[in-house]
């Protein structure tokens with residue numbers, strides 16, 4: 001069984017061959033290592049969430065309220081454990097993607113290039129942030145399969161330019177993030193005075209964009225603090241008038257599948273499906289936007305039910321292990337985006353750290369699916385119950 005070997009093989013061998021020190025396999029242990037490896041500002045930026053961080057805590061806690069129901073002797077399941085999924089007519093070897101994470105230069109010098117290498121080594125597509133530290137055309141050179149995440153700028157000409165560039169560079173889907181018209185209230189960043197944008201970080205896609213540059217009097221200065229380009233970014237970052245209807249304008253700019261990320265309500269999911277989007281990402285941005293918001297996992301069944309088979313529902317926020325991926329898929333997610341865990345892998349060991357984290361999640365998912373008598377894509381509501 002080739003799928004069996006793909007992710008599990010080597011994990012136990014590597015862990016027992018005496019080549020200490022190895023990276024930990026638990027999210028919390030890796031997070032603690034990353035905290036030691038990172039400056040306080042960047043670590044606080046990644047680890048921090050909105051307000052009292054109740055949404056972020058609730059995202060993780062929600063997984064403990066569900067229980068998987070393994071059917072050990074399921075008839076016909078002797079080859080179970082395949083991880084492949086089909087999304088928008090394309091076959092993907094696993095249901096995992098790396099969530100879009102901006103400003104990676106504050107995490108590791110190789111930033112997105114390391115993520116692309118680590119993820120692609122395992123057949124995991126990367127969702128590239130608009131607020132990346134590397135221009136998308138350079139990431140495209142390093143990545144086999146990637147999707148593009150759009151922060152829809154206030155200026156439609158810039159939105160169009162980003163979408164056309166991503167399409168030309170080979171992105172396989174466009175993910176429009178809807179929950180970040182502005183950044184949430186983030187006390188950790190305020191306490192540390194850490195706002196990477198003010199120092200031109202995370203602006204590679206903007207600074208390399210002809211439309212963005214055409215609005216400036218002077219060329220943007222890499223690393224410039226409070227420059228004209230920085231102020232232009234702050235003004236241009238997000239559209240206040242983005243709506244379920246006008247997202248459909250993106251169809252004039254690309255033939256790629258379009259997803260909307262940051263949906264936690266069935267009514268909004270229906271509006272988006274009626275406006276013609278191909279997919280949704282149920283997500284509350286890892287609790288970084290609205291504190292005291294509903295846990296993303298608790299919103300998943302409502303959105304799945306509202307959408308039915310009219311669009312693909314993906315999920316992120318709070319996924320920390322392969323078993324978590326199995327729960328989200330059993331509740332109807334077709335694929336899952338992993339966020340903070342791989343960022344900490346990147347901080348500690350670059351591309352190898354990203355690969356380590358993804359491999360551990362995939363190995364656990366594969367083992368779990370196999371023990372449940374399921375292929376990942378076949379996990380369903382019968383496989384999960386309230387604890």
Ligand SMILES: Cc1cc2nc3c(=O)[nH]c(=O)nc-3n(C[C@H](O)[C@H](O)[C@H](O)COP(=O)(O)O)c2cc1C
Pocket residue numbers: 045046047059099100101102103129130131149177261283284285286287288316317318319338339340341
């Ligand atoms: C440091 C950091 C930066 C992020 N940047 C972006 C971004 O640029 N675009 C976006 O759509 N989401 C962004 N997100 C949200 C993630 O895509 C994802 O929704 C979130 O990390 C999921 O929560 P979790 O990491 O707790 O699982 C960011 C998250 C973090 C932690």
Ligand SMILES: O=C(O)C(=O)c1ccccc1
Pocket residue numbers: 101102103131180183202285288
């Ligand atoms: O910090 C974030 O959560 C985020 O989404 C973001 C927004 C703008 C630039 C970089 C990251």
